[in-house]
Amino acid sequence: MNESRPASMSSFWMPFTNNRDFKANPRLLVSAEGMYYKDVDGNTVLDGTAGLWCVPCGHAQPKIVAAVREMVGQLDFAPTFQMGHPAAFDLAEKLMDYTGHRFGHVFYTNSGSEAVDTALKMALAYHRARGEAGRTRLIGRERGYHGVGFGGISVGGIGGNRRTFGPLLPGVDHLPHTHNLEKNAYSRGEPEHGANLADELERIVALHDASTIAAVIVEPVAGSTGVLIPPKGYLKRLRELCTKHGILLIFDEVITGFGRLTTPFAFDYFDVIPDMVTAAKGLTNGMVPMGAVFTQQHIHDAFMDGPAGIELFHGYTYSGHPLACAAALATLEVFEEQKILDNAKAVQEYWTDAVHSLKGLPHVIDIRTIGLVAGIELAPIDGKPGARAFSAFKKAFADGVLIRTTGDIIALSPPLVLEKKHIDELFGKLATILKNLD
Numbered sequence: 485m486n487e488s489r490p491a492s493m494s495s496f497w498m499p500f501t502n503n504r505d506f507k508a509n510p511r512l513l514v515s516a517e518g519m520y521y522k523d524v525d526g527n528t529v530l531d532g533t534a535g536l537w538c539v540p541c542g543h544a545q546p547k548i549v550a551a552v553r554e555m556v557g558q559l560d561f562a563p564t565f566q567m568g569h570p571a572a573f574d575l576a577e578k579l580m581d582y583t584g585h586r587f588g589h590v591f592y593t594n595s596g597s598e599a600v601d602t603a604l605k606m607a608l609a610y611h612r613a614r615g616e617a618g619r620t621r622l623i624g625r626e627r628g629y630h631g632v633g634f635g636g637i638s639v640g641g642i643g644g645n646r647r648t649f650g651p652l653l654p655g656v657d658h659l660p661h662t663h664n665l666e667k668n669a670y671s672r673g674e675p676e677h678g679a680n681l682a683d684e685l686e687r688i689v690a691l692h693d694a695s696t697i698a699a700v701i702v703e704p705v706a707g708s709t710g711v712l713i714p715p716k717g718y719l720k721r722l723r724e725l726c727t728k729h730g731i732l733l734i735f736d737e738v739i740t741g742f743g744r745l746t747t748p749f750a751f752d753y754f755d756v757i758p759d760m761v762t763a764a765k766g767l768t769n770g771m772v773p774m775g776a777v778f779t780q781q782h783i784h785d786a787f788m789d790g791p792a793g794i795e796l797f798h799g800y801t802y803s804g805h806p807l808a809c810a811a812a813l814a815t816l817e818v819f820e821e822q823k824i825l826d827n828a829k830a831v832q833e834y835w836t837d838a839v840h841s842l843k844g845l846p847h848v849i850d851i852r853t854i855g856l857v858a859g860i861e862l863a864p865i866d867g868k869p870g871a872r873a874f875s876a877f878k879k880a881f882a883d884g885v886l887i888r889t890t891g892d893i894i895a896l897s898p899p900l901v902l903e904k905k906h907i908d909e910l911f912g913k914l915a916t917i918l919k920n921l922d
């Protein structure tokens with residue numbers, strides 16, 4: 485393995501990165517195993533974020549590594565347009581089991597962004613197939629993150645991700661976000677206040693008429709915008725209103741899928757079943773890019789009842805790539821054999837207590853937790869939004885822990901295989917950093 489620094493870092497245009505700042509003082513990872521990364525200087529770095537929310541079973545999980553190795557030697561690539569390979573079909577059946585058969589079908593993509601755009605396109609085509617072609621409006625939510633495709637940024641609600649890329653999709657509206665520090669600060673699990681914000685959908689329906697609205701898309705727990713947890717009853721209310729008005733409900737479970745809340749999906753946790761679910765990340769334990777859209781039977785039926793021929797003019801060259809299928813099949817086995825969800829449940833209370841023990845430290849203005857997710861909100865430095873949390877991120881990396889920040893919020897989402905000793909290490913170091921932060 486080449487563990488030396490790259491000869492030049494100028495050509496790689498890094499995503500979602502302050503390139504000039506990074507290249508002046510880079511953070512380079514060269515290997516990973518279990519709960520830890522190793523950096524280019526040989527330091528170990530505890531992974532408090534499962535990479536980018538995508539490694540529930542821990543890094544370099546041996547069974548998944550072996551499955552990918554075996555597949556690459558056997559079938560490097562096979563198309564899934566008018567062709568197929570067994571692992572893609574086997575995986576689909578296993579995924580239906582994993583969803584508890586609440587969904588009938590799965591469509592493969594290569595990322596969360598592609599899963600979102602696929603689900604949005606399916607929603608439009610579904611209504612058209614059923615003779616309701618006027619349902620073209622898409623409803624997202626303020627502060628929502630649905631990846632970076634044009635569909636995803638149109639329904640997304642993070643200003644910085646949208647404002648330089650217009651014009652975006654027409655006919656999009658947004659629900660208000662549910663974040664309310666005055667009423668819900670320091671909540672454990674679902675906050676008490678805000679279920680009524682789902683009723684804003686009635687306002688949007690009154691404005692545009694239900695017959696023009698195709699779908700509502702929300703993250704059950706918003707991650708990238710800084711861990712926004714739905715108020716008690718909010719998602720149930722949203723489900724009721726969508727059903728009442730014939731609007732499809734899409735849950736974007738790209739981060740909540742595959743155990744993040746200690747249940748297989750967030751829809752299990754909240755007991756609210758949407759019409760479609762988007763997933764990615766943990767699906768392959770982050771090892772090979774893959775995304776997916778799970779659809780209820782009635783969505784699929786609307787296409788299969790149509791005229792003979794190709795039912796959906798959509799797909800990606802790498803939809804159902806053999807390596808991704810091998811990684812996902814092995815990931816599902818590891819979830820079962822290693823009882824990944826049981827471990828997540830076993831440490832959840834210890835995790836929650838440890839996060840909330842940071843209350844009262846300098847700059848901390850809120851702490852919110854659900855499953856194995858935590859958001860720690862810091863007061864911003866005047867005139868420099870995001871600078872305080874980013875400085876914590878840099879100090880943490882230097883001290884051997886990987887955290888993630890968005891604005892002035894620290895978001896934590898460790899691999900689900902973590903143990904109490906990792907929780908002690910993570911919060912011991914984080915407490916010291918917060919105590920010494922400007």
Ligand SMILES: Cc1ncc(COP(=O)(O)O)c(C=O)c1O
Binds near residue numbers: 597598703764
């Ligand atoms: C909720 C949600 N949707 C979509 C995406 C986009 O996924 P990707 O980066 O794989 O395109 C993300 C990524 O963090 C996400 O958190």
